[in-house]
Amino acid sequence: MNESLPTFRKEKQAIWRFAVVGVGNTAVDFAVFFLLTAAGVPAAVAQVGSYGAGVANSYVWNRRWTFQMKQRANIGELLRFLAVNGLSLGGSLVVLLAAERLGPLWLAKGVATVMGMAVNFIGSRCWVFAAPRSER
Secondary structure, three states: OOOHHHHHHHHHHHHHHHHHHHHHHHHHHHHHHHHHHHOOOOHHHHHHHHHHHHHHHHHHHHHHHHOOOOOOOOHHHHHHHHHHHHHHHHHHHHHHHHHHOOOOHHHHHHHHHHHHHHHHHHHHHHHHOOOOHHHO
């Protein structure tokens, strides 16, 4: 039981840090999304652009601060990060378009964002920034 307590604390800290980084990314995402839609850009196109704006700094913050990776970044890790974010974008786009028909745009965007954050955390923790087997 004593060995699992530090692991639990580390995971709790990673979730907290991921949430803090996510709030910053989400603020950028929402600002760009609503600026684009106010300018007449269709919601689906605005979603792709705004999501990309949030992803730009997400990699650095999550790699260094959230998951505290010690080894050097490599192309495989970056490609996994982009794949997870692509999957998250695709899922959030489907949710946005479906939810937009059922309620206000701000609620649809919120639901899509929560779904995207869940996919991103699980993918980042389990695949992108997973600790090497020797450290588990």
